[in-house]
Structure formats: C-alpha cells, structure tokens
Amino acid sequence: MEVQHLLSGFCSTPMVQNPKTQFFARLPSSSSTASTYFGQSHKWVSFKACPCNSQRALSRIECRSSTERSGVIASSDSEDLGNGIRRKKLAVFVSGGGSNFRSIHEACIRGSIHGDIVVLVTNKQGCGGADYARDKGLPVVLFPKTKKEPDGISPIDLVAVLRGLEVDFVLLAGYLQLIPVELIQAYPRSIVNIHPSLLPAFGGKGNYGMRVHKAVIASGARYTGPTIHFVDEHYDTGRILAQRVVPVHANDTAEELAARVLREEHRLYVEVIAALCEERIFWREDGVPIIRSKENPNEYS
C-alpha cells in the first residue's frame, strides 16, 4: 500500500508527493490541526499541537484515529495477553537497509512481539528501511530537517507525531543521527538502541556499521556481539539492557563478522522488544535494567 501524506490546513499547497519519491509529515507551525492521510487504508490520524508563548507546548494532543483497521496495523489495539497487558505501539528509526526493522515487523505479524509498528522514522527517505515501510503500508516520517532533507520535521513536531500515534516505545535500528533531548525527555526509559559491539567497547561518535566490525578485528578481540541499551543524550552511553556474545574468527573479514553479529542482533532485538511489550523489564536499585524470563518468572537476566 502506497502511503501519501495529504497535509491540509497550514501548508500553502497540499503536500501530495509521488509515493515512490517522497513522503513525510510536516506539522503545523501554528495552532491548527494537521490531518495526515495514510494511503488506501484511509487511516486519518489527526492531532493538534497547541502553541503557547514563544514555544509550542505539547499541552494536550488530541488523537482521533478514525480508521477501519487495515491489515497493516493489528485490528485489536486493545488486545491484551489475557493478563491485562495492553498491546504496545512501536516507532522504529532507521537510516539504512533496515534488516532489524524487517525482523521486528515480521515478529509483530507472527505474534512473537505483543505490539505493532505504527510508524517508521528515517533521516534518509530513500533508504531500504523506508522502502520496506512503504511496501507494507506503514507511515514514514522524515526526521530531522537537514540541508539534504529539507522536508524533515523538527524535534518538537516529531514528539507531537509520536504522541499523536500513541507510541509506547521508540526502537532505534541502524539510525545514525543523534536523538534529541526533546524526544529523550518525552519518552523516559522508552527508547532503546541496538549497537553491534559489546558496549562500552567500540561505541560512541564515529562508531557505527562496518566501522565497528573493522575496529573489533583490528583490535584482536576474540569476542564481540550486539548490545541493546536505553538511549540517553549521548551516543551509546545509556543503561545496558541486553548483550549476546559472538566469537571473532582469526580469519574473519569485516563482512563475515558483520553477518554473524547481525544474525544475533535479529534474535536478541526481537527477544528484548517482546520483553518490553510484555512489561517484563525491571529496574534494579542501582539503576540497571533487567529482564524477567518469560518461562520462569523467578529468573532475570
């Protein structure tokens, strides 16, 4: 399903774009209602960002989603696990191919994750993750606004979009921009990221993608593996939630190592997101987050 955003009210001209080339949500620069139309599912999500003083405050965002549920988003939002735990709404952020995004989406569809992806956010509208989202009829939001992507939205407007879609958790999956403090403050203990090394090793600014695997090999490290952590205002310094160890072979190329780690990333991220959506994450008194086992409630990791 192609996704188009017909933006009315505050734009000089309707922002109708060829669904193959561009779609984004640009929000009101003043008090008005932005109604965004998502493709053939006729899903209108309208929300009002109310300005006050010089800063647009997100006082109360009215989200009326008048929609026949398409196949894209589960038909029973209120569905719970039989124990009163509500199905969660997920936002995924990508910058590249999006294999973790696809893995998470497939897990939601097959029921391994008690949640639904309701929006894809990207800083590169032509990336593989955005293409996949379009093919699946998921809304795509372009963030942030840059010279290369002038149609991107601001941090305040991004928060308004996510609030308007009633997002519970924000999942970074190969997103290569710094998440702004506005979003971090709006979603405390609700933004996670996956990094392809055993943090704190090989993390921080400049450490992403193949660069990480090349550095691991060059260091002589015998083990590496994915880390999933909560996101704070700096790169890769948030509280570690889960890790998985992957061996480094003596003759590994960076590509071979990346592929081995990526397979483990897909498994680990689905397990961790399932725990998030089932409310099995707890915080130790020392501030370390731990995951309660699904099989044995007396076991934590």
Ligand SMILES: Nc1nc2c(c(=O)[nH]1)N[C@@H](CN(C=O)c1ccc(C(=O)N[C@@H](CCC(=O)O)C(=O)O)cc1)CN2
């Ligand atoms: N506030 C936060 N934002 C983000 C975090 C985070 O932990 N806190 N994690 C990153 C993901 N990431 C590692 O897991 C990461 C991504 C990108 C970079 C980086 O150095 N980026 C370059 C720009 C790269 C590009 O645009 O091609 C840079 O900032 O110069 C480091 C780590 C996502 N956001």
Ligand SMILES: NCC(=O)N[C@@H]1O[C@H](COP(=O)([O-])[O-])[C@@H](O)[C@H]1O
């Ligand atoms: N520092 C962030 C970082 O390097 N993230 C890494 O980007 C890749 C995205 O792959 P994908 O687009 O196929 O999911 C993944 O390996 C992820 O760990």
